[in-house]
Amino acid sequence: MSEVRTLKVALLGCGNVGAQVARILIDDADALAARSGARLELSGIAVRTIDAPRDVELPRELFTTDADTLVKDADLVIELMGGIEPARSLILTAIQNGACVVTGNKALLAQDGPTLYEEADKAGVQLSYEAAVAGAIPILRPIRDSLSGDRITRVLGIVNGTTNFILDQMDTTGAQFSDALAEAQRLGYAEADPTADVEGHDAAAKAAILASLSFHTRFSLDDVYCEGITKVSAADIASAKEAGFVIKLLAIAEKIDSENGSGISVRVHPTLLPREHPLAAVRGAFNAVFIEAENAGELMFYGQGAGGTPTASAVLGDLVSAARRLVLGGPGRTETTTGHVPALAIDASNTSYYIGLDVADQAGVLARIAHIFAENGVSIEIMRQTIHRDSESNVESAELKIVTHRASEAALAATVEAVKGLDVINSVTSVLRVEGV
Amino acid sequence: MSEVRTLKVALLGCGNVGAQVARILIDDADALAARSGARLELSGIAVRTIDAPRDVELPRELFTTDADTLVKDADLVIELMGGIEPARSLILTAIQNGACVVTGNKALLAQDGPTLYEEADKAGVQLSYEAAVAGAIPILRPIRDSLSGDRITRVLGIVNGTTNFILDQMDTTGAQFSDALAEAQRLGYAEADPTADVEGHDAAAKAAILASLSFHTRFSLDDVYCEGITKVSAADIASAKEAGFVIKLLAIAEKIDSENGSGISVRVHPTLLPREHPLAAVRGAFNAVFIEAENAGELMFYGQGAGGTPTASAVLGDLVSAARRLVLGGPGRTETTTGHVPALAIDASNTSYYIGLDVADQAGVLARIAHIFAENGVSIEIMRQTIHRDSESNVESAELKIVTHRASEAALAATVEAVKGLDVINSVTSVLRVEGV
Numbered sequence: 001m002s003e004v005r006t007l008k009v010a011l012l013g014c015g016n017v018g019a020q021v022a023r024i025l026i027d028d029a030d031a032l033a034a035r036s037g038a039r040l041e042l043s044g045i046a047v048r049t050i051d052a053p054r055d056v057e058l059p060r061e062l063f064t065t066d067a068d069t070l071v072k073d074a075d076l077v078i079e080l081m082g083g084i085e086p087a088r089s090l091i092l093t094a095i096q097n098g099a100c101v102v103t104g105n106k107a108l109l110a111q112d113g114p115t116l117y118e119e120a121d122k123a124g125v126q127l128s129y130e131a132a133v134a135g136a137i138p139i140l141r142p143i144r145d146s147l148s149g150d151r152i153t154r155v156l157g158i159v160n161g162t163t164n165f166i167l168d169q170m171d172t173t174g175a176q177f178s179d180a181l182a183e184a185q186r187l188g189y190a191e192a193d194p195t196a197d198v199e200g201h202d203a204a205a206k207a208a209i210l211a212s213l214s215f216h217t218r219f220s221l222d223d224v225y226c227e228g229i230t231k232v233s234a235a236d237i238a239s240a241k242e243a244g245f246v247i248k249l250l251a252i253a254e255k256i257d258s259e260n261g262s263g264i265s266v267r268v269h270p271t272l273l274p275r276e277h278p279l280a281a282v283r284g285a286f287n288a289v290f291i292e293a294e295n296a297g298e299l300m301f302y303g304q305g306a307g308g309t310p311t312a313s314a315v316l317g318d319l320v321s322a323a324r325r326l327v328l329g330g331p332g333r334t335e336t337t338t339g340h341v342p343a344l345a346i347d348a349s350n351t352s353y354y355i356g357l358d359v360a361d362q363a364g365v366l367a368r369i370a371h372i373f374a375e376n377g378v379s380i381e382i383m384r385q386t387i388h389r390d391s392e393s394n395v396e397s398a399e400l401k402i403v404t405h406r407a408s409e410a411a412l413a414a415t416v417e418a419v420k421g422l423d424v425i426n427s428v429t430s431v432l433r434v435e436g437v
Numbered sequence: 438m439s440e441v442r443t444l445k446v447a448l449l450g451c452g453n454v455g456a457q458v459a460r461i462l463i464d465d466a467d468a469l470a471a472r473s474g475a476r477l478e479l480s481g482i483a484v485r486t487i488d489a490p491r492d493v494e495l496p497r498e499l500f501t502t503d504a505d506t507l508v509k510d511a512d513l514v515i516e517l518m519g520g521i522e523p524a525r526s527l528i529l530t531a532i533q534n535g536a537c538v539v540t541g542n543k544a545l546l547a548q549d550g551p552t553l554y555e556e557a558d559k560a561g562v563q564l565s566y567e568a569a570v571a572g573a574i575p576i577l578r579p580i581r582d583s584l585s586g587d588r589i590t591r592v593l594g595i596v597n598g599t600t601n602f603i604l605d606q607m608d609t610t611g612a613q614f615s616d617a618l619a620e621a622q623r624l625g626y627a628e629a630d631p632t633a634d635v636e637g638h639d640a641a642a643k644a645a646i647l648a649s650l651s652f653h654t655r656f657s658l659d660d661v662y663c664e665g666i667t668k669v670s671a672a673d674i675a676s677a678k679e680a681g682f683v684i685k686l687l688a689i690a691e692k693i694d695s696e697n698g699s700g701i702s703v704r705v706h707p708t709l710l711p712r713e714h715p716l717a718a719v720r721g722a723f724n725a726v727f728i729e730a731e732n733a734g735e736l737m738f739y740g741q742g743a744g745g746t747p748t749a750s751a752v753l754g755d756l757v758s759a760a761r762r763l764v765l766g767g768p769g770r771t772e773t774t775t776g777h778v779p780a781l782a783i784d785a786s787n788t789s790y791y792i793g794l795d796v797a798d799q800a801g802v803l804a805r806i807a808h809i810f811a812e813n814g815v816s817i818e819i820m821r822q823t824i825h826r827d828s829e830s831n832v833e834s835a836e837l838k839i840v841t842h843r844a845s846e847a848a849l850a851a852t853v854e855a856v857k858g859l860d861v862i863n864s865v866t867s868v869l870r871v872e873g874v
Contacts, residue, residue, distance in 0.1 A: 020732070024586070024732065028586075028588070031588065032586060034653070035585045035586065035653075036585075130583060136730075136732070136733035136734060136736065137736060138579035138582075138583030138584065138736070141578060141579065141582055141583050142575035142578065142579060142583075145575075145578055145754060145757075145758050146567060146575030146578050146579075146751070146754040147575065147750065147754055148472045148473075148753075148754050148757040148758060148761075149461070149465075149469060149472065149750060149752070149753020149754045149755075149756055149757045150750040150753065150754065151465075151468065216471070216472075278718070278739060281715070281718055293750060295457070295461065295573070295746045295747060295749055295750035295753070296573035296740060296741065296747050296750035296751070297573060297740065297741045297744075297746075297747050298740060298741070299573065299574060299575070299738075299739065299740035299741075300737075300738075300739040300740065301736075301737075301738055301739075302715060302736065302737040302738075302739070303733060303734065303735060303736035303737065304733065304734045304735070304736075307734075309732045309734075310732060310733050310734050312732055313584065313586060313587040313730060313732035313733035314583070314733070315586070316585075316586020316587065316732070317582060317583040317584055317585050317586045317587065318586075319586055320582075320585040320586045321582050321585060324585075329766070
């Protein structure tokens with residue numbers, strides 16, 4: 001056999017995912033060498049505290065607190081520290097030294113990706129980040145490469161397992177948000193401080209990355225409208241269920257061409273989906289990304305969106321691809337960003353809506369409400385009224401559920417405002433966006 | 438703007454898919470140039486008959502019957518003629534001339550892929566064939582690249598839309614195979630001669646390609662055990678349905694390590710899947726590939742498996758990737774085949790089985806049958822007996838449904854043979870393999 005080249009791999013961070021990456025690099029060294037065409041030698045693991053407890057037992061001599069020196073001597077750098085600094089500076093150092101970089105740092109990419117992509121382009125090295133979106137699911141490479149001859153028109157993603165677990169629990173058991181969150185925390189699906197997940201920030205970072213790749217334009221977190229799931233009530237879920245829908249937190253990026261603007265709407269919010277939609281079947285902590293493209297039609301990618309070992313699979317896929325490139329030569333171009341489509345504000349987005357109203361049970365109420373919708377240019381697709389009679393007080397109340405055709409966020413807001421002003425309206429119980437109808 | 442290079446694209450074949458590829462190359466020229474970094478100029482379309490009717494109107498001057506000359510002058514060759522010759526010779530000519538080749542020819546790849554891959558490796562050109570398996574679904578690139586740092590243990594694919602449509606019809610309406618086939622033919626989902634689809638030959642070619650990429654070893658059609666759906670009866674489907682299963686024609690490639698042999702079992706056969714399995718929800722003519730990998734866990738890729746426009750999307754994704762490579766330099770390595778795992782005969786495969794028996798309603802029958810299973814080393818997971826009474830004759834008969842744990846095909850065959858010999862057995866009504874339990 002001919003002499004096989006050795007590539008030095010520096011690992012930054014040794015948490016949940018990092019520890020598994022280190023384990024696989026050691027245990028599967030032969031298979032990885034066969035795939036890469038080079039031996040991938042783990043030259044060191046940079047951590048803050050050398051003796052911190054870890055999921056996997058690893059040789060103590062690999063650990064160092066001197067990330068800078070480690071990076072400067074590496075052919076391939078895996079950044080799994082998370083956070084902005086020092087991750088950002090270390091990645092830039094690696095790139096400037098001609099190393100290929102693999103990262104799973106969605107927060108950094110969503111905030112300052114453009115700088116990193118440009119530096120990687122200039123240096124001719126590969127910057128890959130499959131692990132940053134939807135864990136183990138190969139989604140970024142298919143978007144970037146397999147769909148490069150097509151035009152993506154819409155991306156809908158369940159990209160946060162914590163919120164999907166919570167919503168799934170609420171849907172299955174009828175639990176309130178707070179109880180479902182507590183259950184998720186108990187089972188390790190939610191962190192002690194769940195803010196980043198339940199407020200949609202994690203999904204928003206992933207939405208920015210998905211939108212950038214899908215529409216060949218660099219979007220950052222600032223371009224993403226973000227609404228979490230903390231206000232979704234058990235009543236919302238029950239009412240949606242009755243109407244044949246399930247509520248999911250979706251990361252959405254879609255091309256919009258309307259009088260309110262042309263560009264890309266990038267947003268994260270609780271969304272009603274028909275129960276027969278492929279995304280509706282994505283249960284528990286699983287992730288999935290649904291893509292609509294002009295020629296390919298509908299595609300879906302499904303798998304584990306988090307967890308040390310699954311996410312390590314994505315990191316290692318990127319690592320082997322980068323190593324192949326180093327061995328065989330050739331450029332490390334990361335993406336094509338020839339489009340410069342504007343990001344649209346949430347007002348210009350264009351979806352169907354689900355509106356729940358608690359109304360007086362009087363003749364003519366439906367007509368008055370329908371009139372307000374029409375005046376504001378919002379077309380009603382389904383209107384369903386249910387009468388409840390309180391057996392004690394004998395008072396009747398009516399619940400009205402409306403699903404609209406696609407309308408602009410602005411028109412819908414004006415409609416809801418006007419409806420609220422009607423004397424026959426007791427309350428607006430839910431206003432939720434709908435996709436997949 | 439700097440001068441943009443032009444790459445000459447030769448298209449061989451102008452059927453269903455070819456015509457859409459030509460249309461998109463012309464209509465989307467600017468977007469494709471932006472993605473590729475080069476203008477992709479359709480230099481000609483080789484066909485047998487220039488004036489044949491086609492789905493798309495295309496400039497007449499592009500057509501030629503001289504494929505050989507067209508290929509010799511091209512940077513990129515798209516082969517969509519199908520069949521073995523002259524496709525094979527033209528691809529070899531293209532490779533020897535240093536052109537990158539994109540093909541959707543699963544029959545050719547399954548029969549003589551190894552020769553083509555080797556020639557492409559030697560010439561340092563890219564040979565890509567995403568369109569050959571599961572139409573628009575990006576599945577080959579994720580297996581080859583994204584999962585290159587992982588170990589795939591099993592692939593289960595619904596890779597033939599015609600048979601999935603027929604089985605779905607039978608499941609939904611209770612139709613017999615022949616009626617469902619006629620309906621598929623009426624709707625254009627099945628060809629006048631449906632042999633290649635319903636006998637599983639098309640799926641078998643795709644299974645060979647999936648197995649080769651997943652297990653880094655070159656498998657051909659000869660390595661694939663193949664059983665079609667023509668013998669699946671309405672009764673089989675109804676009986677499976679009652680037990681909570683759906684019947685799908687699956688292309689399966691899995692790693693087996695057992696006393697009957699170690700290697701890869703590559704096979705196509707009707708398979709029972711639990712209704713809650715992600716593949717069970719793949720309806721109509723859609724395709725999906727379900728992958729189990731050591732680290733990534735379960736992944737599924739879903740989309741349109743056929744049709745001119747969707748398949749053209751996959752062809753163009755390959756074309757743009759090949760063009761990028763030509764523009765930016767670098768090698769065209771097609772795959773890594775460092776493994777040399779043997780293909781196993783069907784006897785060594787190892788699955789669960791579903792067995793339907795029409796038995797006499799006598800005391801002790803269950804015990805005698807269970808004894809035979811035990812003797813042959815086949816462990817029973819579920820055994821369910823249903824008693825029917827014919828109201829006219831007042832004769833009772835019993836139906837016995839058995840789902841086994843994983844067992845070897847050989848042990849199962851011996852068991853069924855022995856069961857048939859029992860005097861209390863009227864008939865063996867179904868023997869079907871089960872996955873996903």
